[in-house]
Amino acid sequence: MNIPQSVIWEHGSIRLLDQRKLPHVTHYLTLQTVPAVFDAIKSLAVRGAPAIGIAAAFGVALSALNHPSDDIDEVKEQVLIDSGYLSQSRPTAVNLFWALNRMNEVVIAAPTADSLRENVLAEALAIQKEDEDVCRAIGEHALPLFNDGDHVMTICNAGSIATAKYGTALAPFFLSKERGINLSVFACETRPVFQGARLTTWELMQAGVDVTLITDSMAAHTMKTKNISAVITGADRVAANGDSANKIGTFGLAVLAKSFGIPFYIAAPLSTFDLDTPNGDAIPIEERDPTEITEVNGMRVAPEGVAVFNPAFDVAPADLITGIITEKGVIAPNERDIAALFS
Numbered sequence: 001m002n003i004p005q006s007v008i009w010e011h012g013s014i015r016l017l018d019q020r021k022l023p024h025v026t027h028y029l030t031l032q033t034v035p036a037v038f039d040a041i042k043s044l045a046v047r048g049a050p051a052i053g054i055a056a057a058f059g060v061a062l063s064a065l066n067h068p069s070d071d072i073d074e075v076k077e078q079v080l081i082d083s084g085y086l087s088q089s090r091p092t093a094v095n096l097f098w099a100l101n102r103m104n105e106v107v108i109a110a111p112t113a114d115s116l117r118e119n120v121l122a123e124a125l126a127i128q129k130e131d132e133d134v135c136r137a138i139g140e141h142a143l144p145l146f147n148d149g150d151h152v153m154t155i156c157n158a159g160s161i162a163t164a165k166y167g168t169a170l171a172p173f174f175l176s177k178e179r180g181i182n183l184s185v186f187a188c189e190t191r192p193v194f195q196g197a198r199l200t201t202w203e204l205m206q207a208g209v210d211v212t213l214i215t216d217s218m219a220a221h222t223m224k225t226k227n228i229s230a231v232i233t234g235a236d237r238v239a240a241n242g243d244s245a246n247k248i249g250t251f252g253l254a255v256l257a258k259s260f261g262i263p264f265y266i267a268a269p270l271s272t273f274d275l276d277t278p279n280g281d282a283i284p285i286e287e288r289d290p291t292e293i294t295e296v297n298g299m300r301v302a303p304e305g306v307a308v309f310n311p312a313f314d315v316a317p318a319d320l321i322t323g324i325i326t327e328k329g330v331i332a333p334n335e336r337d338i339a340a341l342f343s
């Protein structure tokens, strides 16, 4: 089965699948500097919470390798400055901060400049490998929630290229394909920058998973007429009480799922939980450039000067979420069960 990967460490550089160009062009960028990694994250060349964290971790590795000094204090200071800079690339996905914190701990603990360079690269590779295993485990826990022949709706791209491999919300579909279970996916196009239309359909079609594309505004009608049995999405940050931020449009799907009486699942690794954020109101919601709405593929579709509101994420409140599928199993979205995950 063809399951694409978006971040590859190769010959001391990051090979990064440029997700802005998909599905028409499969092009890998070569990133060798911290500013190049920052720009790739900010401009959505790499996107999806775990993949952002992995790219940033390799960005810290690049920082260390690009500072050849033998003075441990000097290297530490420079690498921590670069790490702080990378943390400003996007605000909502907590995996970015989670991965950078892990990298910072390794930087701070390093006794010599050489060991620092060695250890940060090992840590970035470990973060990537762990995410692949975690995503596969999420898929294993998600698969029993569906039956052969089910129609399942998703939004954005929480697939292989949004993670190390397999994805979170899309993982069960790759596993179902491996095991001969027929699941059909209805993918919302995901305005404004079409991660569903461009990325989710591309990934699932390559793996031979049955996928049908709809616009975001077709979700209610599709639930009613196409026998949708569940909704599954990824998350960028799960608050301590279970409120979950994900790509704009997710909240609406959760409301619709409740209205139709169908389960609404969030699939997210533990690295996406933020116990320091008490609830969804405290999750920072990124607002992006108005041209993402006023233009489509560089062509203007709205009048010059129109006011624009372009939040990239929204929050599905815990009471609309049936369960959160993690690598440790499916949990109820409440403070007690989430705290227990980390105990």
Ligand code: MRU
Binding pocket: 047, 048, 049, 050, 093, 155, 156, 157, 158, 159, 162, 163, 167, 168, 169, 195, 233, 234, 235, 236, 246, 247, 248, 312
């Ligand atoms: O703006 P994006 O494309 O980075 O938003 C991504 C999402 O909302 C994903 O659903 C989320 O990060 C989970 S990816 C496994």
